[in-house]
Amino acid sequence: MLLTLDLNDPRPLHEQVAGAVRHAVASGSVLPGQRLPSARDLAAALGVNANTVLRALRDLRDEGVLEFRRGRGVSVLRPPDGREVLLRRSRELLEEADRYGFRPEDVIEIIKELS
Amino acid sequence: MSHRSRFLLAAGAWVVAVTGALVALPLVLRDRLPDPLATHWGPSGEADGAMSFWQALLMELGVWALLAGVAWYAALRRDAVRHRAPRKAAGAMLGGAGAFVVALQGMTLAANLDRPGWQAAGRLDWQVLLALGGAVAAGALGWLAASPGPDEPYAREPVKQARMRLRPGQRVVWTSSASNSWVAGLGVAALVAALVLSLSSLTVGIGGLRATAGSLAVAGVLGLALSTVGVRVSDKGVVISFGPFRWPSRKLALRKIQSARAEERSPLQVGGWGLRGLPGSATIMIRGGECLVVRYPSGGELGITVDDAARGAALLNALIAESAP
Numbered sequence: 397m398l399l400t401l402d403l404n405d406p407r408p409l410h411e412q413v414a415g416a417v418r419h420a421v422a423s424g425s426v427l428p429g430q431r432l433p434s435a436r437d438l439a440a441a442l443g444v445n446a447n448t449v450l451r452a453l454r455d456l457r458d459e460g461v462l463e464f465r466r467g468r469g470v471s472v473l474r475p476p477d478g479r480e481v482l483l484r485r486s487r488e489l490l491e492e493a494d495r496y497g498f499r500p501e502d503v504i505e506i507i508k509e510l511s
Numbered sequence: 512m513s514h515r516s517r518f519l520l521a522a523g524a525w526v527v528a529v530t531g532a533l534v535a536l537p538l539v540l541r542d543r544l545p546d547p548l549a550t551h552w553g554p555s556g557e558a559d560g561a562m563s564f565w566q567a568l569l570m571e572l573g574v575w576a577l578l579a580g581v582a583w584y585a586a587l588r589r590d591a592v593r594h595r596a597p598r599k600a601a602g603a604m605l606g607g608a609g610a611f612v613v614a615l616q617g618m619t620l621a622a623n624l625d626r627p628g629w630q631a632a633g634r635l636d637w638q639v640l641l642a643l644g645g646a647v648a649a650g651a652l653g654w655l656a657a658s659p660g661p662d663e664p665y666a667r668e669p670v671k672q673a674r675m676r677l678r679p680g681q682r683v684v685w686t687s688s689a690s691n692s693w694v695a696g697l698g699v700a701a702l703v704a705a706l707v708l709s710l711s712s713l714t715v716g717i718g719g720l721r722a723t724a725g726s727l728a729v730a731g732v733l734g735l736a737l738s739t740v741g742v743r744v745s746d747k748g749v750v751i752s753f754g755p756f757r758w759p760s761r762k763l764a765l766r767k768i769q770s771a772r773a774e775e776r777s778p779l780q781v782g783g784w785g786l787r788g789l790p791g792s793a794t795i796m797i798r799g800g801e802c803l804v805v806r807y808p809s810g811g812e813l814g815i816t817v818d819d820a821a822r823g824a825a826l827l828n829a830l831i832a833e834s835a836p
Contacts, residue, residue, distance in 0.1 A: 398822050401682045425822065433686045433741070436757065440750075441686035441743040 397433055398425050399442060409444060413452035416442075418476050421461055432462070432470045459484075514660045515592050521656070522586065522605055526579050529609040533571050533616055537564070540620055548623050549632035556636040558622070561629040571616055578608035585791070594809065595662035599654050606653020611646035618642060673772075673821070674828035682746070683830075685823045689797045689816045690739035694784065695755075698734025701727045737785050740797050742817045744827050746834075749805060751795070751815055763813075765834050769806045771827040773820035776802040781814075803827075 399416040407415075417438075420426060432438070435453060439446040453470055456462045463473040493503045512520075537544070541564065548567050551560030562570065582604040591597035622633040677683060705727035712720035736754040743750050749768065752760030777799040781787040787794045791811035794802070803820040805813045805827070817823065 397687060397819065398683065398685045398826060401684075403680050403682055425819075433688060437686050437688065437741050437743065440757070441684040441745060442682075443684075443745070 397438075399438070401442065410448045410451040410455070413438075413442065413444065413449055414455045417452060417456060418459075418461060421472055422475050424475075426472050428472045428474050430472055431468070432472065434469060515590075518586075518592050518598065518657065518660065522583070522602070525605055525609060526583075529575060529579075529613055530572070532613050533575060534568070536616060536620060537568055540624065543625050544620065544623050545626055545628050545631075547629050548619065549626075549629035550619060552622075552635045556634040558629060558632040558635075567619070571612060575608065575612045578612070579605060581789075582608065588791075588810075591809070593661060593663045595658060595660070597809065598657045598660070602653035602655075602657025603650040604653070606656070607646045607650025610649030611642060614642035614645050673825045674832060675822075675825045677829050677833055683826060684743065684745040685819075685826045686741070686743040687817050687819045687823060688739060688741040689800075689818055691784070691798045692738075694734050694797075695738035698731045698736075698738055701731030701734060705731060737797065740795055740815060740817065742803060742815055742823065744823050744830070746830055749827065763805065765831055767807060768827065768831060769808045770831065771803060771805050771824040773824045774802045774804050774814065775800060776814055776816065 397417075397420050399413075399420055401412055401416055405412050417432070426432060432453075433441075435449045436446050439449045442449070453462060453464075456476075457464055457470075459476065460473060461476045463471050465471065490500055490503060493500070498506075544564065547561040547563045549558035549560070550562045550567050550570070551558070553559040582601045585597060585604070586592050586601035591601070618635060618638045621638075622635055623629065626632050675683075705724045708720050708724035708727065712724060736759075739753075739755060741752045741757055746765070747762075748765045749763040750760055751763075752758065776794060776796070778784050778796055779799075781794040781796050784796050787796050791809075793812075794814040795816065796814075797816045800816060801818060801820045802814045802816050803823050805815070807813075
């Protein structure tokens with residue numbers, strides 16, 4: 397699996413690693429159903445701590461990109477989908493808005509103002 | 512006379528001398544030897560196998576021809592004589608193998624000399640150690656004898672293989688592996704059997720159980736180590752690591768690599784599973800299929816069966832091109 401890290405990226409390291417894995421999956425370097433190299437191998441190749449890689453992999457599992465299976469390692473569930481990520485964020489946004497008493501229509505108005 | 516022809520002349524003289532000794536000694540002593548000759552000794556030190564005079568002579572010559580042929584081929588292939596390391600290896604092999612076959616011949620003849628039949632041949636035990644020691648010493652002499660002379664640096668040919676584009680400010684790494692669940696299963700089974708045997712040898716006390724357990728344990732560990740291999744490529748070079756614990760591992764610096772490519776190889780082609788072939792054309796065969804082939808500036812190659820090898824080779828070629836001055 398081919399992974400690219402940007403040396404000038406200011407984001408936390410685990411986000412960078414997650415980004416690199418996400419990019420590798422999206423570009424077809426690993427296909428759905430295929431297994432990822434072990435977290436330890438990835439950590440050794442990238443020169444980072446294994447816990448950083450594990451955190452990145454867990455984030456990607458929560459995004460629905462990866463699947464953890466006991467005894468079978470980590471495999472690709474499906475390529476990351478931009479719409480999927482936006483849906484999750486929008487749901488969070490609507491919940492947040494509801495807490496402040498904004499209805500979905502109000503949020504749509506705000507988004508229209510922004511764009 | 513050039514250094515190359517001096518080396519070849521000396522090596523040729525050595526080959527002729529050893530061959531002469533192998534042929535002349537038994538012919539001179541033929542009247543005092545039984546026919547057939549004792550040619551094989553068991554672990555107890557007693558002779559347990561025999562061959563006719565000519566068979567034994569031909570076998571000795573065959574072994575020597577094979578060993579000398581390998582050394583000769585290694586010295587001449589791609590004109591390796593011009594470089595010190597392969598020249599020293601060929602010298603060590605010629606010297607050691609020559610001394611070893613002559614010592615073997617001498618031991619066999621001495622044990623058979625003036626005996627009525629091959630069953631009455633003398634015991635061999637410490638002589639074997641002597642022969643091995645002599646071979647090592649002669650190998651060291653061959654090594655030393657081959658070391659003077661030129662050591663031309665290997666020219667790096669421009670990389671023509673597929674390579675990917677690297678952008679500045681980026682760190683690109685590639686990691687992949689190959690594993691063979693059959694070999695892993697056999698390794699685990701051998702380890703379990705070794706454990707059971709060594710436990711039962713404590714209670715039952717049958718001789719030989721412990722030795723069997725020991726060899727099973729060695730086979731199990733070897734099997735596990737060769738059941739999976741991990742390869743990673745980064746700007747530091749290539750790291751090949753064996754076994755489920757990724758240990759032991761072997762590092763290849765970028766400057767020691769000429770180029771890389773992907774190739775299909777099968778166990779049938781390379782002669783089985785595990786570490787196959789001689790240094791210079793070896794393959795780490797875990798499973799048949801895709802193989803990352805790394806080429807050294809000396810012209811030697813190392814193949815490692817690993818998934819996604821084409822991508823790894825392309826990255827490796829790009830890193831080599833970038834690191835070249």
